[in-house]
Amino acid sequence: MSDYIPVTDRERADMLVSIGVSNVSELFKDVPEKLKVKSLGLPGGLSQQEVAEKLAGIASTNRVYRSCMRGAGAYRHYIPSVVKAMVSRSEFVTAYTPYQAEMSQGILRAMYEYQTYIALLTGMDVSNASLYNGATAAAEAALMTCERNRIKVIASGNVRPDTLKVMKTYLSAKGMELVVLPDLNGVTDLGALRSALGEDSASVYVEQPNYYGLIEDLSAIGSEAHAKGAKFIVGCNPIALGLLAAPAECGADIAVGEGQPLGMSLAFGGPYLGFLACKDKDVRKIPGRIVGETVDRDMRKAYVLTLQPREQHIKRERASSNICSNEALCALTAAVYMGAMGKEGMREVASACVSYAHYAAKKFTEAGLKLRYDGEFFHEFVTVSPGKADAILDALDKRDILGGLKLDDDAILWCFTELNSKDEIDEAAELIGGAI
Amino acid sequence: MKADKLIFERSSRGARAATIRRPDVPTYTLKCAVRQELDFPEIPEVTLVRHYTALSREAFGVDNGFYPLGSCTMKYNPKLDEEIAALSGFTDIHPLAPEKSVQGALEVIYSLGEALKEITGMDAVTLQPAAGAHGEYTGLSIINAYHKGRGDFARKKIIVPDSAHGTNPASAAMAGFEVINIPSDRDKGVDLDALRAAAGADTAALMLTNPTTLGLFEKNIEEIAEIVHSAGGLLYYDGANLNAVMGIVRPGDMGFDVVHLNLHKTFSTPHGGGGPGSGPVGCKAALEKYLPDPRVVRKDDGKYAFAYSEDSIGKVSSFYGNFLVYLKAYAYILTLGAEGIRRSAEGAVLNANYLKSNISDLYSTEEGRCCMHEFVASVEKLKEETGVTAMDIAKAMIDRGMHPPTMYFPAIVHEALMFEPTETEDKATLDEAIAVLREIYAEAKETPETLKKAPHSAPISRPDEILAARSQKLRWKKQ
Numbered sequence: 001m002s003d004y005i006p007v008t009d010r011e012r013a014d015m016l017v018s019i020g021v022s023n024v025s026e027l028f029k030d031v032p033e034k035l036k037v038k039s040l041g042l043p044g045g046l047s048q049q050e051v052a053e054k055l056a057g058i059a060s061t062n063r064v065y066r067s068c069m070r071g072a073g074a075y076r077h078y079i080p081s082v083v084k085a086m087v088s089r090s091e092f093v094t095a096y097t098p099y100q101a102e103m104s105q106g107i108l109r110a111m112y113e114y115q116t117y118i119a120l121l122t123g124m125d126v127s128n129a130s131l132y133n134g135a136t137a138a139a140e141a142a143l144m145t146c147e148r149n150r151i152k153v154i155a156s157g158n159v160r161p162d163t164l165k166v167m168k169t170y171l172s173a174k175g176m177e178l179v180v181l182p183d184l185n186g187v188t189d190l191g192a193l194r195s196a197l198g199e200d201s202a203s204v205y206v207e208q209p210n211y212y213g214l215i216e217d218l219s220a221i222g223s224e225a226h227a228k229g230a231k232f233i234v235g236c237n238p239i240a241l242g243l244l245a246a247p248a249e250c251g252a253d254i255a256v257g258e259g260q261p262l263g264m265s266l267a268f269g270g271p272y273l274g275f276l277a278c279k280d281k282d283v284r285k286i287p288g289r290i291v292g293e294t295v296d297r298d299m300r301k302a303y304v305l306t307l308q309p310r311e312q313h314i315k316r317e318r319a320s321s322n323i324c325s326n327e328a329l330c331a332l333t334a335a336v337y338m339g340a341m342g343k344e345g346m347r348e349v350a351s352a353c354v355s356y357a358h359y360a361a362k363k364f365t366e367a368g369l370k371l372r373y374d375g376e377f378f379h380e381f382v383t384v385s386p387g388k389a390d391a392i393l394d395a396l397d398k399r400d401i402l403g404g405l406k407l408d409d410d411a412i413l414w415c416f417t418e419l420n421s422k423d424e425i426d427e428a429a430e431l432i433g434g435a436i
Numbered sequence: 437m438k439a440d441k442l443i444f445e446r447s448s449r450g451a452r453a454a455t456i457r458r459p460d461v462p463t464y465t466l467k468c469a470v471r472q473e474l475d476f477p478e479i480p481e482v483t484l485v486r487h488y489t490a491l492s493r494e495a496f497g498v499d500n501g502f503y504p505l506g507s508c509t510m511k512y513n514p515k516l517d518e519e520i521a522a523l524s525g526f527t528d529i530h531p532l533a534p535e536k537s538v539q540g541a542l543e544v545i546y547s548l549g550e551a552l553k554e555i556t557g558m559d560a561v562t563l564q565p566a567a568g569a570h571g572e573y574t575g576l577s578i579i580n581a582y583h584k585g586r587g588d589f590a591r592k593k594i595i596v597p598d599s600a601h602g603t604n605p606a607s608a609a610m611a612g613f614e615v616i617n618i619p620s621d622r623d624k625g626v627d628l629d630a631l632r633a634a635a636g637a638d639t640a641a642l643m644l645t646n647p648t649t650l651g652l653f654e655k656n657i658e659e660i661a662e663i664v665h666s667a668g669g670l671l672y673y674d675g676a677n678l679n680a681v682m683g684i685v686r687p688g689d690m691g692f693d694v695v696h697l698n699l700h701k702t703f704s705t706p707h708g709g710g711g712p713g714s715g716p717v718g719c720k721a722a723l724e725k726y727l728p729d730p731r732v733v734r735k736d737d738g739k740y741a742f743a744y745s746e747d748s749i750g751k752v753s754s755f756y757g758n759f760l761v762y763l764k765a766y767a768y769i770l771t772l773g774a775e776g777i778r779r780s781a782e783g784a785v786l787n788a789n790y791l792k793s794n795i796s797d798l799y800s801t802e803e804g805r806c807c808m809h810e811f812v813a814s815v816e817k818l819k820e821e822t823g824v825t826a827m828d829i830a831k832a833m834i835d836r837g838m839h840p841p842t843m844y845f846p847a848i849v850h851e852a853l854m855f856e857p858t859e860t861e862d863k864a865t866l867d868e869a870i871a872v873l874r875e876i877y878a879e880a881k882e883t884p885e886t887l888k889k890a891p892h893s894a895p896i897s898r899p900d901e902i903l904a905a906r907s908q909k910l911r912w913k914k915q
Contacts, residue, residue, distance in 0.1 A: 003776035004512050004704070005783045006862035015790045015863060019806075024782045027789055027806045028684060030653035035685050041554050045773030048516050055767055059525025061540035063533070073754065074531050080454035082481055086488040094497030094513050096505060096707040099842075102894035103834050106439060106494035107709045113443050116911040120475050126910045130711070132566035135754040143610075165729075165751035173577055173612040215468050245469045258754065268541045269531030269755025270566070271712035283908065289710065294904035297889075302899040306910070312569065312606035313845070317615040322606035325567035325700065329708030339443050339484050340454040343476040352459045359461035376468050397534070405532055422460045 002048050065402040067424045069360070071380050071415025072211070072405045073134070073160045074269060075261040077239065077349065078418055080340045083263045087333045097289070097328070101304045108303035111291040111328065114335040121241050121338075122255035123248030124277035129289040130331040131323065134258025135163040137274030138205060138235050139170035140287045140321055141254045142178075144278070145203035145231040151176045152201050154230070156188040158210040163235065167205070176202070186212045186373035186382070193224050203231040203254075208247070209240055212413065213357070213380025214373055222251030238262050238275070238334075239417075240378045242350030254278045263337030264330060273330035284310055287321030352418035353379035356425065360416050363429035368436050372411055380415045382407065388436045395435040401428055437486040439494050439895070444912045446487060447477035453484050475914075494895050495709070496839055502865050504791075506810045506842035506854025507601065507649060509679045509701030509784075514771070517704070517764035526763060531755040535741055542740030545732040545756065548766040549716075555769075555777065556675075556695050557688020558718030562727045564757040568676060571696030571715025572607035572643070574728060577749045578719060579641050579670050579694060580611060581726040585747060591640035591669065597626050599650060599846040601676060604643045613640060620848055624650045624802065631663050639669035646690065647677045647808035649846045651788065651854070661691025670694060678702045679858070680785055680809035683778030687718075694719045703765035714761040728752050783859030784809040787866060791857050794870040798877040799853070810856035812849050813841075819851050824880040824887050826851040831890040831898065832876045838869060 007015070012024075021027060028036075046054065068076050087093075091106065098104030098111075111129045118127035131137040142153045153171055155164060157180050168178045181192045188206050197204070204225040208216050222232040234247040236257045241247075247255040259273030260266075278286060284307065292306030312319040341349060357379040365371060369383035369392075385392065389406045396403035401424070404414035416425070479487075497503070503510035520526070529538050549561040565571040576594065583591040594608035595616045605615040616634050621627040625648065635642070642664045646654045654660065664671050673687040673695035679702045687695045699705050700713035707713070719727065726749050730742035772780060785808050792801055792811045799813035815826050830840030830853065842854040857866060880887055891897065 003772050003779055004514060004860050005779060006860065007783060007786070008863075011863040012786065015786060019786075019789045019793045021789075021806070024786055027782075027785045028653075028681075030655050030805065030808075031681065031685050032655070032658065035658070035689050037557075037684065037686050037689060040683050040774040040777060042551055042769070042774040042777070045776040046770050048514075048771065051767055051770050052516060052520065054770065055520045055763075056523060056525075058540040058543055059520075059523040061543070062525040062529045063537035064524055064528045065533075065537075068530060070530050070532060072532055076528075076530070078454075078456055082453060082484060086485065086492075088518075089489070089492040090499040091492040091495040091497050092709050093518070093706045094499045095495050095709045096497075096503075096508055096510060097710040098495075099505075100496075100830070100834060100840055101899050102831065102891045102896055103496040103839065104494070105895050106491035109439065109442065109494070110488070110491050110709075112911070116442075116444060117476070119911045132570060132712075132758075133754040135751070136566070136570075162751060162754045166753065169577065169728075169750040169752055170610075173580070173610065175612060215466070219469075241471070242474060243466060243470050245471050249471070250469075265527040266530050267527050268529050268538065268759040269757070270753070271758040271761055272754060280908075283910070290910055292904040292907075293909035294900045294907070296896040296899050298897050300896055302896045304899045304901055304904050306901065306904040307908075308905075311602075313602035315606070316602050317605035317609040319602070319606040319609070322569040322573055322603050322610050323567070324569045324601075324603050325698075325707070325713040326711040327566070327708075328710030328712075329706075330712055332709065335443075336484070336488060338476060339479050339487075340481070341476075342452050342454075342478045343474055344452055344478070345454055345456070346474055346476060348456055351463060352456060354466060355459045355461050355464045358464040376466060378466075402530060402533060402537075418456050418459070425461075 066400040068402045069414050069416060070402050070405050072413055073162060074266050076266055076417055076419055077261050079263050082340050083333060083336045086336045087329060092332060098305060105303060108291050110332050110335060112303050114331045115291060117335055117338045118275050118277050121238055122277045123246030124255050125280040126283050127275060127277040128286050129291055130327040131274030131276055131288055132327060133272040133274045134235065135166035137256040137276045138163045139167045141233045141256045141276055142167055142171055142203060142205060143174065144254065144285045146176050147202065150200055150202035152179055153203050153205060154179045154181060154196050154201055155205040156183060157181050158183045158186060158212055159207050160211045185375065186214045187216055187375055188221055190220060190224060197224060197228040197230060201228055201230040203233050205233045207235040209237060209378040212373060212382050213377040214375045215378055218250030239350055239353060242346035259334045262334035264333055271327055271330055273327045273334055285320055288323045288326055349418050353416060356416035356420045357381060360414060360425045363425055364432060367429040367433035369432060379417060380413060382411050382413050384410045385436050386410050391435045392432050395431045396428055399431060437490045439490040442912050443479065443487055444477050446479055446483055449478055451478045451480040453479055453481035501837050502861060502869055503839040504841050504855045504857045505839060506856040507676055509856060509858055511704050511858040512860035513704055513706040514768060517767040520767050521760045521764050526760065539740055542732050544763055544766055546734055546740055548762055551769050552697065552716055552718060555682055556718045557686030558695060559721040560724035560727060561716055561718045562731060563716045563762050564728045564753045565715035565717055566753055566758050567711060567713040568696060568698040568715045569603040569607055570752065571717045572603055573610050574752050575672055575694040575696050575717045576608055576611035578723050578726040581749050582723045583640055590638050593638045594640055595634050595642040599648055599848055600643060600645060601649060601674060604674060624652055625654050625656055626660055628656060628659060631660060635663055635667035635669060639667050641670040641672045643672040643674055645674040645677050647680045650812050651807040651810035652802060652805060653808055657690045676701060677809065680781055682781045684781050694723060699762055699765040704768045705761050705764040712758045712761050714758045780859045787857040787859055787861055791855060791866050791869060795873050798874060810854055813853045814849050814851050816851045818880055822880050822884040824884045826853050828887045828890060829853060829876055832887050834891040835893050836872045838872060
C-alpha cells in the first residue's frame with residue numbers, strides 16, 4: 001500500500017499540537033456527523049508493484065494489431081523519439097496553466113510557438129492555445145459564428161459523425177440549429193448548400209479531407225457561404241495540410257481540427273488536441289487561452305496569457321467559452337512534432353500517406369472491391385462489396401490486421417499512413433480477394 | 437543554450453530532425469490544389485532538444501517545488517501512473533477497434549466509473565468530459581434534459597453563489613441557462629434567505645462547491661438541499677474541492693444530484709501546463725438515461741460493451757474522453773484504496789490547517805473555524821499599512837523557489853491569497869513555506885519597495901499585460 005503522503009505519524013502529532021486540536025477528526029467538525037460515510041466500499045490499497053502488475057495485465061488484454069488500416073478520426077503515425085523525450089520533461093508535465101508568467105516563460109513561449117505553427121499551417125492570422133479535441137473545436141467555432149439573427153449552422157453530411165454529434169449538443173443548448181446536408185457523390189452538394197443558405201445562416205462547416213477521405217472544393221463552398229453572409233469554417237486534418245492548400249487560401253474564416261495526428265498516439269481516443277485559428281478581426285471571440293508577446297519592466301521580451309477579458313474567470317456568464325483547463329501538453333506535443341518534422345518532413349509524411357492510400361485503392365480494386373466515390377482522396381477511401389464487409393474484416397483480423405471501418409454491410413472506410421507498407425497492402429489485397 | 441530565441445529564429449535551411457521510411461510504392465501526386473510552401477522551420481535535432489530543454493528550465497511544476505495554487509490541487513503526480521499510461525496496450529489501441537479487441541480498455545472505463553460512483557455516492561458516471569468545465573457543461577445539460585423530460589420547460593435558471601469558480605456561470609450560460617448570482621452570508625456560506633428568495637419554479641439547479649472556494653465546509657448543506665429540492669430544482673456539485681472530503685462525506689449523501697470531478701486535481705493526474713484534464717460526471721439514477729453516449733456496461737458473461745440511450749444528451753467529446761488521463765486516475769485509486777483515499781483528504785486538511793495556523797497572526801484568515809484543504813488569506817491590512825499587495829507577496833515567493841498561491845480569488849475577499857498545500861507535501865516543506873511567508877511579511881514592513889520590484893531572480897521581471905492586450909502580438913512573424 002502506498003499513498004504518497006510523506007507526513008510521518010510523529011510529525012502529524014506535532015502538527016496537530018501546533019494547530020491546537022487533539023486529533024484529525026476535530027478538523028472536520030463542520031461536517032455534519034450523520035452525513036459522514038463509514039467507509040468506502042472499495043478494495044484496500046495495493047502496493048505500487050501490484051498496481052503495475054494489475055494494469056500491465058489489463059493492458060495485455062487489449063489487442064495491438066500488427067498492422068492498422070483504420071482511421072476515421074484517429075490516425076496512427078510515426079512519432080519521432082524526440083517528441084516523447086521533450087514532452088515528458090516533468091517541468092512541463094507537472095506544471096499548471098502559466099498564471100505566474102515570471103516562472104512560466106518556458107511554457108508560455110512553447111504555447112506562443114504552437115500558436116504560430118497552427119497559424120502557419122492553416123494560413124490564418126491567429127490561433128488559441130488549444131481546445132479539448134477536434135469535435136469540441138468545431139462546436140466552439142460554430143458558436144463563434146452565431147449572431148442574434150444568424151442561428152443556423154450548415155454542415156455537410158460527410159463530416160465525421162462524432163463531430164456532428166458534439167456540434168449538435170453544443171448548438172442545441174444555445175437554441176441554435178444544425179442543418180446537415182446530404183452529400184453528392186461523397187462531397188458537399190453545392191446545389192443543396194445554395195438552397196439551404198439564407199439570411200439566418202451563421203456559418204457553413206465542412207471537413208478537409210472529409211469523413212470519406214475525399215478532398216472538398218473549399219473555394220467553391222466558401223464562395224457560396226460568403227454570398228449569403230455566412231462564415232466559412234473548415235475542419236482540417238493537419239497532416240493533409242502538408243500538401244493541401246491552406247484553409248485561409250480557400251476563403252475559410254475559421255480553421256479548426258483534430259491535432260492528434262501531430263505526434264499523439266491513438267490512446268483509445270484521448271487525450272487529443274483541438275486546434276482553432278481565425279482572422280485577426282475575430283480574435284476577441286476566440287474561446288480559451290491565448291499567449292501574447294510583451295515586455296517586462298526591464299524592456300526584455302516576455303510572454304503572458306492575454307486577452308483574458310474573454311475568459312470565464314473574468315467575464316463569468318458572459319465569457320466567450322467556459323473552457324479553463326485545455327490540452328496544453330498535447331499542444332506542446334504537436335509543436336515538438338511539427339518542429340521535428342519541419343518543412344520537408346511534413347510534406348514527406350503527407351506524400352507517403354497519399355501514396356500508400358492510392359496504392360491500396362489500386363490493389364483492393366484489382367482484388368474485386370469497388371471505390372464508392374470517384375473523387376480525389378487523401379489517405380482514406382471507401383470501398384463497396386455487397387454484403388461482404390464483415391467477411392473482409394474478419395479475414396484481415398485473423399491475420400492480425402485491423403482493417404478499415406465498416407460503414408454498412410457493403411462499405412468499408414480505409415486509411416493508410418507512412419506506417420503501412422507495400423507488403424502489408426499486398427497481403428491485405430490477397431486476403432480480401434479470398435474473402436469476397 | 438539560453439531560452440532567448442523562438443524556434444522559428446533557429447531555423448537553418450536544409451536542416452532536419454526526424455526522418456521517415458521512404459515509401460516502397462509509387463509516389464502519387466494529387467491533382468487538386470496543393471500548397472506552394474509550408475513555411476515551417478528547419479531545425480537540426482540537437483537544436484530542437486536544446487531549445488525545449490531550455491524552455492523546460494523556465495517552467496515550474498510540482499516536481500520543482502511547493503505549488504500551493506488554491507483550488508487547483510497541485511498534488512504529486514505518481515511516476516508509476518505515467519509509466520502505466522505509456523504501455524503499448526493502452527497507447528496503441530484504436531478508439532474504433534472492435535469491442536472484443538479492447539476489453540481491457542473497456543474494463544478500465546467500467547471499473548473506474550464504479551469506483552467514482554462509490555466515492556461520490558452517485559448511481560451512474562460518464563468519463564467523457566475532458567476537463568472540469570466540460571464536466572460542468574455536461575452535468576448541466578443532463579439537468580436540462582431531465583427537467584424537459586418531465587415536461588417541465590420553465591426551469592431556465594441556474595443559481596450560483598458569488599464565491600463560485602468562474603467556470604460555473606460560464607458553463608451554465610453555454611448550456612443555455614440564465615444565471616442567478618446570490619451573495620454569501622456572514623460566515624461566507626450560502627445566504628439562505630437569498631437562496632429561498634431565488635429558488636422557485638424557474639430554478640433548474642443550484643451549483644455549489646463544498647468545501648467552498650474559501651476552503652470552508654458549507655455547514656448548512658442539508659438545509660440548502662431542502663430549499664432547492666422543495667422548489668423542484670436539483671443540486672449540482674462542483675467537485676473541484678473534493679480532495680478535502682473524499683472518503684469522509686459523499687456529495688450524494690449531502691443531497692447532490694449531479695457531480696463533476698477533476699481527476700487532474702483530486703486524483704493526481706498531472707496538469708500538463710494547463711491540460712489535458714478529465715472531468716467525469718456522476719448523477720443519481722433518475723438522470724442516468726441522459727448521460728452522454730456511449731457508456732460502458734458489463735454483460736452477464738463478464739464481457740464489456742458500449743451501450744447507448746435514446747434519451748442521451750448526445751456526445752460532448754470525440755470518442756470516450758481523455759482515456760490516458762483517467763487511466764492514471766484509476767491507477768491512483770487502486771493504489772490508495774478506500775483507506776488511502778480517506779487518509780489523503782485528512783492529510784490535505786491537516787496540511788492546510790498547519791500552514792494556516794502558523795501564518796494567520798500575520799496574514800488575516802477566517803477565524804474560529806478549521807479550514808478544509810485550502811484557506812484564503814487577505815493582505816488588505818498590510819496593503820493599507822505598507823502598500824504591499826497580494827501580487828507583491830506572490831512575486832516574492834517566486835524569488836524563494838515556491839509557486840505562489842491563487843491570487844485575487846474569490847473576489848469576495850480583498851487582496852486574497854488562496855493556499856492549498858495538498859497532502860503530498862511533507863512537514864519540512866510546509867515549515868519552509870511558513871518561514872518564507874513570515875520573512876516576506878517582515879520585508880513588506882521594512883522595505884516594501886523591494887517587494888514591489890519582485891521577482892528579482894526570475895528570467896523576467898513583471899510583464900506588461902496591458903501592452904500585451906493592446907499590441908496583440910499573438911504569433912511570430914517573419915521580419
